[in-house]
């Protein structure tokens with residue numbers, strides 16, 4: 001009986017790091033998607049971050065498909081759609097942060113390879129507390145405003161990309 005309990009404890013200890021790595025310590029990434037884009041150009045990634053743990057902060061993004069990745073914010077100035085880099089994003093427990101067309105997004109600069117519709121590629125998000133979380137991004141068509149399975153809301157206008 002005692003031996004058996006030790007065995008259980010040991011397997012729990014072995015499994016724990018793998019689970020922490022996959023879930024990023026309470027950080028969950030949902031609906032990660034991108035648009036088809038050609039090599040050498042700019043790509044974009046949209047996703048939703050849900051923080052199930054303590055307050056955290058997204059401090060960096062990277063992807064092997066691009067020379068550089070940056071967190072960006074779209075905004076409108078005098079009726080012209082523009083964007084600027086955002087150094088970090090605050091996360092509160094239970095308050096999902098949505099990266100979507102017309103708002104926050106991950107910009108992939110100088111793509112090392114084309115992003116073709118139907119492909120998936122990894123993006124790694126770095127959090128102040130949770131560390132690195134890698135997610136697979138699904139590539140939609142070049143003109144996709146929203147993934148097909150997501151309800152349209154807000155101003156998901158086709159002209160406001162990224």
Ligand SMILES: [Cu+2]
Nearest residue numbers: 072083107162
């Ligand atoms: Cu951008």
